[in-house]
Amino acid sequence: xxxxxxxxxxxxxxxxxxxxxxxxxxxxxxxxxxxxxxxxxxxxxxxxxxxxxxxxxxxxxxxxxxxxxxxxxxxxxxxxxxxxxxxxxxxxxxxxxxxxxxxxxxxxxxxxxxxxxxxxxxxxxxxxxxxxxxxxxxxxxxxxxxxxxxxxxxxxxxxxxxxxxxxxxxxxxxxxxxxxxxxxxxxxxxxxxxxxxxxxxxxxxxxxxxxxxxxxxxxxxx
Ligand SMILES: [Mg+2]
Numbered sequence: 001x002x003x004x005x006x007x008x009x010x011x012x013x014x015x016x017x018x019x020x021x022x023x024x025x026x027x028x029x030x031x032x033x034x035x036x037x038x039x040x041x042x043x044x045x046x047x048x049x050x051x052x053x054x055x056x057x058x059x060x061x062x063x064x065x066x067x068x069x070x071x072x073x074x075x076x077x078x079x080x081x082x083x084x085x086x087x088x089x090x091x092x093x094x095x096x097x098x099x100x101x102x103x104x105x106x107x108x109x110x111x112x113x114x115x116x117x118x119x120x121x122x123x124x125x126x127x128x129x130x131x132x133x134x135x136x137x138x139x140x141x142x143x144x145x146x147x148x149x150x151x152x153x154x155x156x157x158x159x160x161x162x163x164x165x166x167x168x169x170x171x172x173x174x175x176x177x178x179x180x181x182x183x184x185x186x187x188x189x190x191x192x193x194x195x196x197x198x199x200x201x202x203x204x205x206x207x208x209x210x211x212x213x214x215x216x217x218x219x220x221x222x
Contacts (some may be wrong), residue, residue, distance in 0.1 A: 011171035012111035028052045038080035082117040104221035109135035147175035153183035
C-alpha cells in the first residue's frame with residue numbers, strides 16, 4: 001500500500017520521464033510543424049513555435065491560442081501532433097522497470113498522449129510489456145485533456161474497477177491533480193525545479209523528481 005491506498009495511477013509524460021529543456025523545445029517545434037503543415041495555420045515556423053511556447057506558459061496547453069484565435073480543433077491538433085511527437089528523444093531513467101516493479105501497489109497509467117504515441121513512449125521507456133493492459137489515454141474517454149473535470153477520473157476508476165478513494169494519482173501537472181482530488185483520490189505532485197504549487201490544497205504530497213518518490217515508497221515497503 002502507498003499512503004494506505006492499494007492502487008497507484010501514474011501520469012506518463014514528464015512524470016515517468018523527465019522533460020528536459022531541450023526536449024520541451026523539440027515538443028514545441030513538433031507542435032508548430034503540425035499546426036503549419038497538417039492544419040494549415042498561416043504562420044511561419046518561428047512565429048508558430050513562439051506562440052506554442054507562449055500558449056503553454058499562459059494556459060499550460062500549447063494549442064490553446066490556436067483553438068481561440070485560429071479556429072484549430074483540439075482533436076485535429078491532438079492527432080497531428082502525436083503523429084510526429086519525437087518520443088525517441090526522451091532520455092529514460094536507468095532501471096525504471098526494476099524500480100516500478102518494487103512499488104507496493106497495483107499500478108496503472110493515465111496519459112494525455114494518444115494511444116499511438118503512448119505505446120511508443122512506453123516501449124521507449126522499457127515498460128510497455130508491464131503496462132500493456134494497464135494504460136489508458138484520454139482518447140479512450142472521448143476527451144483530449146485531463147484537467148477539465150473530475151468526471152474523467154471517475155470514469156477511469158470505473159473502467160479499472162476501483163474506488164477513487166483507494167487510488168493515489170501522481171502527476172507533474174498540478175492542474176490535473178485538482179480533478180483527481182475532486183474525484184476522491186490521494187494526490188502526489190512530481191516537480192523539478194521548485195515546488196511552485198505549495199499553496200494548492202488539493203495536492204497531498206509533493207516530491208522533487210520521480211526517483212525521490214520511488215525511493216520513499218519502495219523503502220517503506222522493504
Ligand atoms: Mg505530465
